[in-house]
Amino acid sequence: xxxxxxMARIHKDEVGHVARLARLTFSQEELxxxxxxxxxxxxxxxxxxxxxxxxxxxxxxxxxxTNYFRRDEKGRSLSVDExxxxxxxxxxxxxxxxxxx
Amino acid sequence: MTNLVDLTISSLRQLLDQREVSSVEVxxxxxxxxxxxxxxxxAYLTVTGQQAMEAAMAAxxxxxxxxxxxLTGIPLGIKDVICTKGVxxxxxxxxxxxxxxxxxxxxxxxxxxxxxxxxxxLNMDEFAMGSSTENSAFFPTHNxxxxxxxxxxxxxxxxxxxxxRLCAGSFGSDTGGSIRQPASHCGVVGIKPTYxxxxxxxxxxxxxxxxxxxxxxxxxxxxxxxxEAASGHDPKDSTSVNRPVPSYTGALKEGLKGLRIGIPREYxxxxxxxxxxxxxxxxxxxxxxxxxxxxxxxxxxxxFAVATYYIIAPAEASSNLSRYDGVKYGFRAEGxxxxxxxxxxxxxTGFGPEVKRRIMVGTYCLSAGYYDAYYKKASKVRTLITxxxxxxxxxxxxxxxxxxxxxxxxxxEKKDDPLQMYLSDIFTIPVNLAGIPGISVPCGFSSEGxxxxxxxxxxxxxxxxxxxxxxxxxxxxxxxxxxPEI
Numbered sequence: 001x002x003x004x005x006x007m008a009r010i011h012k013d014e015v016g017h018v019a020r021l022a023r024l025t026f027s028q029e030e031l032x033x034x035x036x037x038x039x040x041x042x043x044x045x046x047x048x049x050x051x052x053x054x055x056x057x058x059x060x061x062x063x064x065x066t067n068y069f070r071r072d073e074k075g076r077s078l079s080v081d082e083x084x085x086x087x088x089x090x091x092x093x094x095x096x097x098x099x100x101x
Numbered sequence: 102m103t104n105l106v107d108l109t110i111s112s113l114r115q116l117l118d119q120r121e122v123s124s125v126e127v128x129x130x131x132x133x134x135x136x137x138x139x140x141x142x143x144a145y146l147t148v149t150g151q152q153a154m155e156a157a158m159a160a161x162x163x164x165x166x167x168x169x170x171x172l173t174g175i176p177l178g179i180k181d182v183i184c185t186k187g188v189x190x191x192x193x194x195x196x197x198x199x200x201x202x203x204x205x206x207x208x209x210x211x212x213x214x215x216x217x218x219x220x221x222x223l224n225m226d227e228f229a230m231g232s233s234t235e236n237s238a239f240f241p242t243h244n245x246x247x248x249x250x251x252x253x254x255x256x257x258x259x260x261x262x263x264x265x266r267l268c269a270g271s272f273g274s275d276t277g278g279s280i281r282q283p284a285s286h287c288g289v290v291g292i293k294p295t296y297x298x299x300x301x302x303x304x305x306x307x308x309x310x311x312x313x314x315x316x317x318x319x320x321x322x323x324x325x326x327x328x329e330a331a332s333g334h335d336p337k338d339s340t341s342v343n344r345p346v347p348s349y350t351g352a353l354k355e356g357l358k359g360l361r362i363g364i365p366r367e368y369x370x371x372x373x374x375x376x377x378x379x380x381x382x383x384x385x386x387x388x389x390x391x392x393x394x395x396x397x398x399x400x401x402x403x404x405f406a407v408a409t410y411y412i413i414a415p416a417e418a419s420s421n422l423s424r425y426d427g428v429k430y431g432f433r434a435e436g437x438x439x440x441x442x443x444x445x446x447x448x449x450t451g452f453g454p455e456v457k458r459r460i461m462v463g464t465y466c467l468s469a470g471y472y473d474a475y476y477k478k479a480s481k482v483r484t485l486i487t488x489x490x491x492x493x494x495x496x497x498x499x500x501x502x503x504x505x506x507x508x509x510x511x512x513x514e515k516k517d518d519p520l521q522m523y524l525s526d527i528f529t530i531p532v533n534l535a536g537i538p539g540i541s542v543p544c545g546f547s548s549e550g551x552x553x554x555x556x557x558x559x560x561x562x563x564x565x566x567x568x569x570x571x572x573x574x575x576x577x578x579x580x581x582x583x584x585p586e587i
Contacts, residue, residue, distance in 0.1 A: 062536025
């Protein structure tokens with residue numbers, strides 16, 4: 001039984017890799033605590049492997065909804081000033097970020 | 102005359118409409134109480150005193166011109182996850198400290214349209230992740246029945262404020278129990294409506310396939326009034342359902358004759374507090390006394406709900422919270438050399454430990470090679486959990502169960518054990534996974550004087566059924582206890 005999840009208990013270097021994907025950084029000490037906690041959580045959620053779901057359709061939405069379309073009409077939207085009002089740094093009607101190129 | 106802050110919304114409505122009190126008087130009474138009492142409870146992150154008084158004057162003028170609506174002049178509190186134009190909205194996170202939304206959530210437009218009064222923004226677990234309100238980046242909220250205990254979470258401020266009479270009613274959000282569990286722990290009524298019943302435009306997203314806004318109130322009638330005001334289709338939220346809003350208050354007074362209430366055996370588990378079980382059993386007997394037929398049912402996949410949720414919710418959260426990058430709004434760290442460092446430093450400093458933990462779990466579950474084993478697997482088990490409910494509702498109209506396995510625990514008791522904290526949502530999570538409505542209604546007290554709530558669940562859009570059963574329980578039990586002295 002239970003390939004996949006049982007095998008997938010996470011190691012510290014893998015936690016570091018996931019942190020990079022998530023754009024997070026942790027101290028060595030935090031990383032160790034986190035690895036233990038993630039292992040507890042992943043072991044617990046590994047419980048799902050007990051169930052045979054081969055023939056079960058996944059749920060993507062709790063209700064059977066059809067897409068709702070509204071008319072394509074011009075409405076009020078935020079002004080540039082309003083949209084930028086919470087930006088940590090802004091200049092000439094734009095968000096400022098560190099140089100990329 | 103009784104103290105204005107002790108009155109329900111329905112009683113206040115009569116007094117306001119008969120001009121026996123003004124909204125200004127009621128609002129002032131609440132603001133004075135907040136100033137005196139909230140330092141002990143810490144339900145509010147922001148109190149909007151001046152705006153509230155101005156809104157109360159406008160509400161009085163509106164009523165003086167002969168107009169009124171169910172919430173006109175009624176002072177309410179709003180969970181700090183709901184965007185309020187011009188008023189700080191932080192999600193109890195450093196990441197959004199100082200964020201002032203340039204627009205209102207649709208919920209706020211609806212409340213403002215009725216001239217309801219907002220007293221302020223209520224504390225919560227950071228980004229609605231938690232079951233105790235201890236994950237707030239600012240301070241924990243205390244349970245009005247025992248300040249050494251948690252009020253529940255994540256809408257702990259919303260529930261505590263209602264129980265402590267720091268607002269007449271409030272709104273929270275519920276992704277895995279975040280309205281019902283704190284309502285149960287604070288001895289108030291809280292409903293998570295059907296997924297799609299209330300617009301989520303302007304609700305800061307946590308897990309989009311699960312999140313739903315709902316009200317918290319002192320009694321079932323008030324809860325129905327608030328739900329009715331908030332419900333309805335919104336073109337700005339394509340997941341909101343275009344379906345008429347029934348009169349929820351009108352549905353309350355029907356009797357329970359012929360109604361079948363199912364008791365799921367999986368919700369009475371070893372390790373559960375015996376006083377909780379006893380209170381629920383007594384409540385069920387009271388419902389039987391009101392004419393309901395009680396039957397045993399089974400929801401066989403219940404034990405898999407927490408595991409399913411702790412894949413789906415963190416996965417969706419890791420995606421939703423990728424927007425916090427220090428560019429568009431909120432916090433930006435200092436001392437970076439390039440864009441990537443800015444993102445990483447901002448997110449690592451701005452998010453608290455539980456939010457980071459869930460982003461990590463979610464990112465892992467969605468990362469290359471693991472998607473099928475985790476997210477897809479969980480989505481399939483979600484189907485099984487939903488089918489359990491469908492099968493149950495073929496046999497009964499409503500399900501009655503506990504909200505939480507124990508009454509409110511002590512501050513600090515579970516803070517360092519994330520998995521134990523997650524398990525406190527064991528009875529509330531299935532409702533979110535299935536998208537059905539669930540309500541928590543007070544049904545007793547523990548020997549230590551802590552409230553215990555009963556949870557009632559029904560099929561999609563059957564809010565009238567659970568409100569009616571909750572109302573009948575309230576009638577049958579009568580006044581259980583006076584509100585706590587604070």
